[in-house]
Amino acid sequence: MASTTSGQKASYITHPVQQFSWLTIEQGYSALARRLQQAIEGGMKVLLIDGFIGVRWQEFISCLRKELEKQTRKEICWHSTEACLRTTGEIRCMLEPFLTADPVFGRLFHGTLQELWQPEQLVALQHQVEQESDGITVVYGLGASLVTSQGFQVYIDVPKDRGQQLAAQGMLCNVGEKEPAPFAEMYKRFYFVDWPMLNRIKRAQLAKIDLFVDGSGHSAPTLVSGDAFRRILHELAQRPFRVKPWFAPGPWGGQWMKEQFGLPPEAPNYAWSFELIAPENGMLLGNAELAFECSFDYLLWAETDAVLGVPVAARYGSYFPIRFDYLDTMGGTNLSCQVHPRADYIRSEFGEPFTQDETYYIVTCEEDARVYLGLREDAPVEAFKASALAARDQRQPFEITDYVNSFPSKPHDLFLIPSGTVHCSGANNLVLEISATPYIFTFKIYDYLRSDLSGNMRHVHLDHAFANLDKTRTTSWVKDHLIPQPVLVREGPDWAEYCIGDIEQLFFAIHRLEFCSLIEDETNGKFVALNLVEGQQCEIRSQGNEPVELHFAESIIIPASIGHYTLRNTGKVPCKLVKAFVK
Incomplete structure (x- = not known):
């Protein structure tokens, strides 16, 4: 198996920490209790402990309560916002239009957590807080900051990958549920309801929090002051930074990332690396001794113009519109044959503001590797659909090459995949997917009758797929428009910049810097x-800024605020970087 395109093993850092020498970080329930006691001594009588999905509230509060009651002599009344929730049945009825009957897709919920609360229970809780003026009141749980605007504000963040790990282990429930559900069902509700609903609270509280807590390690929470947290975000927006990638296995996954990145060997494979997928990535921030994690969202909310740039923010708000992720089929198998929705379709059906345009950049591959892209000109779409239906309903296999073009791939090839184009990566590719940020709207047409890692048949979405399949994206058009050749932009004695991907169907362009x-x-x-x-x-x-090192296969963001920057080769062989930006 190839190691890298230049023959060296990668020095990829899986947990990049952005360092701040001045930063004070504390760790443990004792430290958290001490900070709360200081607030009490400063005259605070109400402590509000809000948090994200993934906080294991019963364990967290039990540990904190034990420590806080050691440090204060005052009587403390503890109230959970869970008492405000409507019944599970009522919440399910309210969310039914957004969760739908589809096993994968729903519609984005634009409502609030308060809508899932019983108004009379909220009023009762607010009344209790007002009546307990002689002692100390702690309100904790999802939405605690909504109960009253008065008090010491604590927010516990949990990275989305950690929340998904807990959900997969049956240790976490969706908002308003009493018991865990199968993971796919929980993830769907995270994506369409829980995450966007709770993100609105997180964003509103960013300017107000007195204490930020990383709750990813429930046995030892890590904390920084709210002022320090906001200062970090401001400074980070002025320098290059990496987000924390995370990795997941899949039914078609390969072995390249496991071997090259030193990933845990117990996984059967690694199919995906979430290199830069803003809705799910976190950032590691630290000093020389400790680090904590927060969601990438915080930086985008706090420093929108500095990170994205004013022209990009004018179009996308605080939404980071480009994603990088790896698809590893080295030693694996083909991805499903698939298509992504048109812009109007994703808005009307799922409530997403823009669609899932993609590209495949081939970082490395084996000699037999292929990419499947666009319809064959001699293949009728009706026959393609009939074969897909027979595979779904009667488990009859077929060859995707009967209907879809097959192209050889080699390192540094780029394949453009605007929405509506049928496509998939074949086996033995390491693909860097450079795409629009939406990432779950994959309409599978054919998945080779294979099961997922849990043994369940993978779902195909033929109605969605054939409603979006662009019949004009056939062989000659694909060759002319979707497999571009590099065009020189500028050059010097030992460097050059090439435009390698820029078509009107994509809102972003891709260049390559060689030096x-x-x-x-x-x-x-x-x-x-x-x-x-x-x-x-x-x-x-x-x-x-201090120089920032970037190793082979790593991704990094250069904020708009940087302006001029220099890339200097510190290795022994020439460098090639891909550069993606909004046009």
Whole structure:
């Protein structure tokens, strides 16, 4: 198996920490209790402990209560917001239009947590808080900050990947549920209801929190002051940074990332790396001794213009519109044959603001690797649909090459995949997917009659798929428009910049920077996302910042605020970086 395109093993850092030498970080329930006691001594009588889905409230509060009652002599009354929730049945009825009968897709919920509360229970809780003026009151749970605006504000964040781990282990419930459900059902509700609903609270509280707590390690929470947290976000928006990637196995997954990145060997494979998928990534922030994690969302909310750039923010708000992720089929098998929705379809059916346009950049591959893209000109769509229906309903296999073009792939090829184009990666590719941020709206047409890692047949969405399949994306059009050749943009003695992907159907463009020693570049008022696709390592220099090192296969964001930056090769072989930006 190939190691990298230049023959070296990757020095990929799976847990990149953004360092702040001035930062004070505390850890443990005793430290948290001490900070709360200081607030009490400062005159605070109400403590509000809000948090995200993934906090194991019973354990967390039990540990905190034990420590806090050691440190204060005052009587403390504890109230959970769970008492405000409507019944599970009522909540399910309210959410039914958003969760739908589809096993994978729903519609984005634009409501609030208060809508899931019983108004009379909220009023009763607020009355209790007002009546307990002589002692100390702690209100905790989802939405605690909504009960009263007066009090010491604590927010417990839990990274989305950690929440998913807990859900898969049956240790977590969706909002308003009493028991865990199968993971796929829980994830669907996370995506369409819980995450967006609770994110609105997180965003509103960002400017108000007195204490930020990383709750990913429930045995030892990590905390920083709210002022320090906001200062970190401001400083981070002025320098290049990496988010924390995370990795997941899949039925078609390969072995390249496991071997090259030193990932835990017990997983059967790793299919995906969430390199830069803003809705799900976290950031690791620390000093020389400790680090904590927060969601990437916080930086985008706090420093929208500095990170994205004013022109991008004007179009997308605080939404980070580009994603990077790896699809590893090295030693694995083909992805499902699939298509993504048109822009109007994803808005009307699912409530998403824009659609899932994609590209495949081939980082490395074996000699037999292929990419499947666009319809064959001699293949009728009606026959394709009939074969897909027979596979779904009668388990009759067929060859996707009867209907879909097959192209050989080699390192540094780029395949463009605007929505509506049938496609998939074949076996033995390491694909860097450079795409629009939406990432779950994959309409599978054919999945080779295989099961997922739990032994269940993978669901196909033929009605959605054939409603979105663009019949004009056939062989000749694909060759002319979706498999571009590099076009030189500028060059110097030992460097060059090429445009490798820019068509009207995509809102972003992809360039490649190639250099032996160094190359200068500009953000031009918009963020830039980079990945070192060949070479060992380079460093990124920008005014007012320490050099930032980037290793082979790592992704990094250059905020719009940076302006001019320099890439300097610190390895022994030439470097190639892909650069994605909003046009």
